Amino acid sequence: MKSKIEIFEEYTQQPGVKISLIVSALSSIILIVALIGKKFLLNELDSIGALSLIIEFIYGTVLTYLILRNKEKYLHLVPFLILNWFIGCFCTNTVIPIFENLSIWVYILTLAFCLSNFFIYRNIQEKYFSEIFYFINGLSFTLIIYFAAYLIPITHYSFIGMIALGLGFYGLVPSIVLVLHSYMILGFFQENKKYFLSFIAGFSIVLISLAGFALKLNAESTTITQNTITKSFDNDNDLPNYIKVSQNLEPNFFNEILLKKEIVYIGADNFFRFDGFNSFGSKQFNEKKIHNPFINIAYFFCKDINLDYDDRINILKSNFDKRLETEEQLWSGDDLFTKNIKEDIKVYPNSRLAYTEITIDVACNKESWQDKEAIYSFQLPEGAVATSLSLWVNGMERKGVLTTKEKAANTYKQIVGVEIRDPSLMQWREGNKVVVRVFPINIKLPRTFKCGFTTPLKVEDNQMKYQSLSIKGPNIANAETLSRIQIVGNTKIETSKHFELNNNYFINQSKGLDRWEATMPLNKNKIQDSFVWKNNVYEVKDIQKTIISFDPSEVILDLNSNWTTREIESLLNLPKKKFYVIIDKEKQIINKENFESVQSQFKNLHYSLLPFYKINKNALIITKSGTFSANFEELEGSDYLKKIKTRTKQQNLKVINISAEINPFWQTIKEQKYVDFYQTSLKNTLQLIENKQFVLFKTEINSVNIEPANISIHQNSKNIPSKSTGSNHIYRMYAFGKVLEEQVKIQNDSLAQNQYVALAKDANIVTPISSLIVLETDADYKNNGIEKNVDTLGNASINNDGAVPEPYEWLLIIIGLTSLFFYYQKNKKQIS
Incomplete structure (x- = not known):
């Protein structure tokens, strides 16, 4: 042989x-x-x-x-x-991109078809190998049929192009191969029926898989379509129709594919009409466009979900956490990867605060004529604030300068979009997210940037908990990560991932960025930390809870799919209490007799948007929040949001959240104090309702409550000289709380807005009205009308967290240094 x-x-x-x-x-x-x-x-x-x-x-x-x-x-x-x-x-x-960005498997499967032809056309008689080659050929032949069908609309162009340039012939190749191969292989089937069975087996596997995928996709599409039609008859015209779809859409793999049609995946409305991407909207989506034949065929057998480009992007943002992908990107971020991440954490147990400094090295792994722009998103814990930004320019660290969000954004666009030079920008986003941009990056110019965040330690069950930050950005999974924790004082600490004690620091080396926690025992002694700044003392104290008498005018159960039957029953079993739900903006009573039928109407509602302005004054709302929802950004321009902003605060509504989670919508409602919000267990909720009570956190004009840490920061005049016993993060947290408190008041008041921009700048914090920006030269700041940090806290630092000296302290320091200088000069002369 x-x-x-x-x-x-x-x-x-x-x-x-x-x-x-x-x-x-x-x-x-x-x-x-x-x-x-x-x-x-x-x-x-x-x-x-x-x-x-x-x-x-x-x-x-x-x-x-x-x-x-x-x-x-x-x-x-x-x-x-x-x-x-x-x-x-x-x-x-x-x-000529007829097929834009084909998936890699398309090239591999086409190659498999071509290679199997070499063995089939030679008519090899080896039993097992021959059947394998016919199986592969049948499997891959489905792709040739797809190519031929997809190119039917441009057949006449192909004939014209073939006559003119010869290129048009390639538009006819799939059809020619389809006919030629069918003729050849039918002859081989007549010689041996086993070849036919192997070929059909491969062909059938693709068809069965495609049919199953298409059926599932169509079922999801039908659900969305029916929901769109049903909700269009609602009396509630305050909300955009796509929001109602979003509320009833459970995120899954198939929904995401449907929503990404014409946004990421090619999918013409009519398969036999070649028009490529024909859907455009005002919103950008930064994800690579892909032509996937398998998905495209499935689209052909699916009903259209009847949502336009912008609506689908808004749903992707709220239901699939795709807000980073919709950030405006001036330059491509393709081929970027996160090389190194350094987490440096300093914990202040006495103040129940921590400072986290994240240093990131981002690089480009491919040569390109075009510089790249990196965008990172940081999800901060409730109450946390961004307090520093640095970018390394020509090997030197340049620190960020705080200015208004509009001026920072316009300056960044000018320098990146027009001048194409070095900047970095840090911006606040709703839901307490922070977005950082870095430009330019290329294969010869990796970049390093650093950002800092002041976070409260979450108090739970007599413990304080530090939670690591969630970061999204270019290819983080393979980054080399170095984490370090240092504790101010002798507090014991336990971490969910292994840290080794080294030179008084806890060190961990890992790959990627895992979520982790550190817990410490709660200091039961009275908190006495303070920070002195500009003739004021900012003192940290235990938060003061007040239990008030509260007999609500009505109790609304804000039902959704997160509620369990047991939880609803527990509330309805309370004696002499009436409960209501809101369906289609109308209140309906819910009781032990009808709750199952009422609950069934909410089984697909994954988050709610209550019409607060239609609820009676002094009402109590009981909700159970999930993790995702639309936020004010997606609701912008709707009548619903306008009414929320103008007609909610005066309703004096009380809200109890029986979930440990809080979604972006409720977080904004809570932060901007549209309602009195309290988060507790179902057991405590039952007691409060039965006793006609509600828990309020005591507030004063010159104080800010940091609820996750169970602390309050008070501003007092410094009557006598005093020293700081705590870090400057105390003042930063106070300033951030004040800016958020006034967010509702300053919307249409430019004078007040300027006042709070000054407060944000003084504390150097990124807020809804302020951003941090790093520019290449000092002249860039001057040319763009941005004043550098003068007499402010400036950027936070892991190594410098104390008070800035007072004016008289500066005088003493100067006198001391001058005396030392003359003493040194005098001794030097005596020695010589």
């Missing part, structure tokens, strides 16, 4: 095989280079695909002529012809 090498050598001796191997190898290399050039935006490689087209045109024309002239002699070269035709098709696609 001949060895495989001997068989191959014998095969290469046949007419035209060697030259065909050379042409195929050369064309394949050119195609790979062209695809790399397209993927990584390398303009110098754009034209290399044309070289392959010239080679393919000459080779294909000559080989076709030879086969037609002498079929018996050259028929064995047909697989080479098919292979090179498809190489030509893909090279043409790099020049």
Whole structure:
């Protein structure tokens, strides 16, 4: 029996095989280079695909002529012809993108089809191998059918292009191969029925998988469509229709695919009409566009969900946490990756605060003519605030300068979009997120930036808990991560991931960015930490809870899919209490007799948006929040949000959340104090209702409550000289709380807004009205009308958290240094 090498050598001796191997190898290399050039935006490689087209045109024309002239002699070269035709098709696609950004599996499956043809057309008689090759051929033949069907709309253009340039021929290749291969393989089936069974097995697997996928996708599409139609008859016209869809949409793999149609995945409304991406909107979505034949075919069998481009993006933001992908991006962020992350945490147990400094090295792994822009999103715990930003420019750390959010955004756009130079920008986002932008980055210029966040320690069950920050950004999963914790004082600490004690620091090295926690025993002694700043003392004290008498005018159960039957029953079992739910803006009573039927109407409602302005004054709302929802940003411009802002505060509503979670909508409602909000267990809630009580946190004009840490920060005049016993983060937290408290008041008051921008700048905090920006030179700040930090706290630092000296202290320091200088000079003269 001949060895495989001997068989191959014998095969290469046949007419035209060697030259065909050379042409195929050369064309394949050119195609790979062209695809790399397209993927990584390398303009110098754009034209290399044309070289392959010239080679393919000459080779294909000559080989076709030879086969037609002498079929018996050259028929064995047909697989080479098919292979090179498809190489030509893909090279043409790099020049004229008929199929935009094909998935990698499409190239692999097409190659599998072409390679299996070599064995099938030679009619190898080896039993098992032959059946495997027919199975692969049947599997991959489905893709050829897809290509042929997809290109039907441009057939007439292909004929015109073939006459004019010859390129149009490649638009006909799938159809030609479909006919030619069908004719050839039918002949082989007549010789051996097992070949037919293997081929059909491969073909059927694809069809069955596609049918199952399409059925599931269609079921989800039908659900969304029915929900859209049903909700359109609601009397509630205050909310956009897509919000009602979002409320009833449970995030899953299939919903995401449906929502990404024409945004990420190619999917023409009419499969046999070539129009590519024809949906445009005002919102940007920073995710690579993909042509996936499997998904595109499934789209063809699905009902359209009847949501426009912007509506679907808003749902992706609220239900799938895709808010980072919708951030405006001035330059591409492709090919960026996070190289290193350093977490440096300093914990102040006495103040129940912590400072986290995150240093990130971001780099580009591919050569590109275009500089890249990196965007990172930091999800902060409730009550946390961003307090520093630095960018390394020419090897030197440049610290951020705080200014108004409008001025910072306009300056960044000018320098990045027009001047194309070095800046970094840190902005606040609703839901207590912070977005950081860095530009420029390329393969020769990796960047390092650092940002700091002051966070409260969450108090639970006589323990204080530090929670690591959640970060989204370019390819974080493979970053080398170094974490360090230092504790002020002798407090014991336990962490959910392993830290080793080294030189009084707890150190951990890992890969990626895992979520972790650190817990410490709660200091039961009276808190006495304070910070002195500009003739004021900012003192940390235990938060003062007040239990007030509260007999609500009505009790509203804010039901959604998070509620359990037991929880509803527990409330309804309270004697002599009436409870209501709101359905279609109308109040309906809920009791032990009807609660099951009422609850069933909320089983698909994953978050609610109550019409607070229609609820009676002094009412009590009991909610159970999930993790996702729309926020004020998605509701912007709606009548609902306008009424919330103008008609809610005066209602004096009380809210109890029986969940440990809080979604973005409720967090904003709580932070901006539209209602009195209290988060506790169901057991405590039952007691409060039964006793006609409610828990309020005592507030004063010159104080701010930090509820997660159970502390309050008070501002007092400094009557006598005093020293800081705590860190400057105390004042930063106070300032942040004050800005958020006034957020509702300052919406239409530019004078008040300027007042609170000054407060934010003094504390150097990023808020809804202020941002941090780093520019390349001092002249850039001056040219853009941005004043550098003068007489402010400036950027927070892990190594410098004390008070800035008072004026008289500066005088003493100067006198002391001057005395030391003269003393040193005097001694120097005596020695000489």
